[in-house]
Amino acid sequence: EGGIERERERERERERERERERERDRETGVDSRIVLQVRLRCTEGSVRWVYPGQALRVVLEPNLSSARRATVCIKPSPSFRGASVFIERAGELELLLTDGWRTEQVFCFPADGAHSPALYLQASPQRYWSRRTIGFRYELLSNRSAAPNLDHSGLQTSCRPCNDKELLMAVCSSDFVVRGYIKNVSHDSERQTSLVEVSAVRVYWQRSGVFEQLENAGSPQSGSSWRGQIHTLLRCHVKPGDGEFLFTGSEHFGEAWLGCAPRYKDFLSVYQTARAARQNSCDFPSE
Numbered sequence: 001e002g003g004i005e006r007e008r009e010r011e012r013e014r015e016r017e018r019e020r021e022r023e024r025d026r027e028t029g030v031d032s033r034i035v036l037q038v039r040l041r042c043t044e045g046s047v048r049w050v051y052p053g054q055a056l057r058v059v060l061e062p063n064l065s066s067a068r069r070a071t072v073c074i075k076p077s078p079s080f081r082g083a084s085v086f087i088e089r090a091g092e093l094e095l096l097l098t099d100g101w102r103t104e105q106v107f108c109f110p111a112d113g114a115h116s117p118a119l120y121l122q123a124s125p126q127r128y129w130s131r132r133t134i135g136f137r138y139e140l141l142s143n144r145s146a147a148p149n150l151d152h153s154g155l156q157t158s159c160r161p162c163n164d165k166e167l168l169m170a171v172c173s174s175d176f177v178v179r180g181y182i183k184n185v186s187h188d189s190e191r192q193t194s195l196v197e198v199s200a201v202r203v204y205w206q207r208s209g210v211f212e213q214l215e216n217a218g219s220p221q222s223g224s225s226w227r228g229q230i231h232t233l234l235r236c237h238v239k240p241g242d243g244e245f246l247f248t249g250s251e252h253f254g255e256a257w258l259g260c261a262p263r264y265k266d267f268l269s270v271y272q273t274a275r276a277a278r279q280n281s282c283d284f285p286s287e
Contacts, residue, residue, distance in 0.1 A: 016091075040138075048135035052083065052123040060117040062140055070140040072117045073108040075253045077135045085136075088118035104191060106253065111140070137253055159236035162260035164270050170260040171271075172282035174248040176206040178228065179264055182240050192234045196258065198247060200226035204285065210256040232258040 035055040038047075043062045060072065074085070076097065086093040087109050096119075097107050111117040123134070162170060171177050180200035187194050203211050203226050211228035230247060232238055238258075246267045249259035262270075274280040 044137075044139040046135060046137045048077075048133055049121065049123075050133045052121075052132065052134055054123060056121040057088070058119045058121070060111075060119075060138070060140060070111045070117075070142050071108055072111055072119075073106050073139045073141060073252065074119070075104075075106045075137045077137075079132065080134050080136065082124045083134050084122045084124075086120040086122070088120050090115065093120055108141075139252060141252075159233060162262070164274070167260050167262060167267060167270055168274055168279075168281050170248040171204075171246070171267075171284050174259055175208075175251040176210060176247070176249060176256055177204040178202070178206070178211055178226070178247045179204070179244060180226070180247065181244060185238050185240050187234055189234070194232050194234050194236065194238050196230045196232065196238055198228050198230060200228060200247075201244070202226075207251050208254070210251060210254075228256060230256045230258045 034053065035057050036049075036053065037057045037059070039059045039061050040047075041062055047058060049056055074096075076085075084098040085096045085107075087096050088094075096109065117140070119138075121134075178198065178200045179202045180198050182196060183199045184197040185194055186197075198211070200211055211226045213226050230249060236258075244264040245261050246264045247258065247261050249257050249261075251257070268286055271280060271284055271286060
């Protein structure tokens with residue numbers, strides 16, 4: 001009896017899915033029978049649509065229990081012109097981006113807790129696509145403290161200094177933790193961001209290769225042997241400063257974004273106090 005009821009529920013769900021497809025057809029004028037559908041299991045990656053037809057439906061189904069509480073961000077490729085992206089919410093489509101976006105712009109939206117996040121790409125029928133490829137990169141970000149705050153327009157970081165608890169957590173959960181100096185700060189008024197050039201004395205860890213070791217620089221512990229760039233918001237008013245800092249933060253689409261960045265001596269004081277009280281979140285190589 002239980003098996004019969006489960007089969008009935010699956011049939012009802014299939015019928016609801018067919019109804020959602022019919023609703024999408026009415027909204028977009030695209031026949032769902034010629035919509036290419038793909039399902040992705042990774043939390044980040046890229047999609048390339050070669051010789052795009054009318055529409056592509058991308059469902060993000062990572063094998064993570066926390067994915068339904070995530071935020072989805074996409075970064076269109078430069079060749080994306082002439083296509084639109086919709087967010088699918090319970091069978092209804094909400095426009096996320098179309099022509100007019102800035103190069104390097106990132107678009108984010110919260111994942112619906114009831115359904116797997118789904119994107120619906122529609123190619124413009126006026127465009128000649130026979131020799132074109134459009135695509136985008138995507139990331140699913142969990143609601144962790146080390147991740148930047150997000151809004152509809154893209155990645156953003158908080159400008160306020162981290163408190164002791166946030167700092168201790170940042171050195172344990174950030175995508176990168178680096179000790180070094182600020183060499184230069186440049187500003188991009190179009191993107192409303194600042195770029196901090198860092199000369200690193202030590203790279204404790206990093207998720208990818210944002211910080212690169214200079215050629216013939218010796219060991220990672222040698223002075224000023226690493227170089228890297230960290231992004232932050234223009235409104236944070238970051239300026240070059242003397243002294244040694246501990247830089248932490250997150251990486252998104254190959255870019256480092258600033259999180260907590262205390263002076264190194266201040267961090268050591270906080271960490272040693274927490275360690276003495278056995279309140280440190282993880283062990284940090286402070287020697």
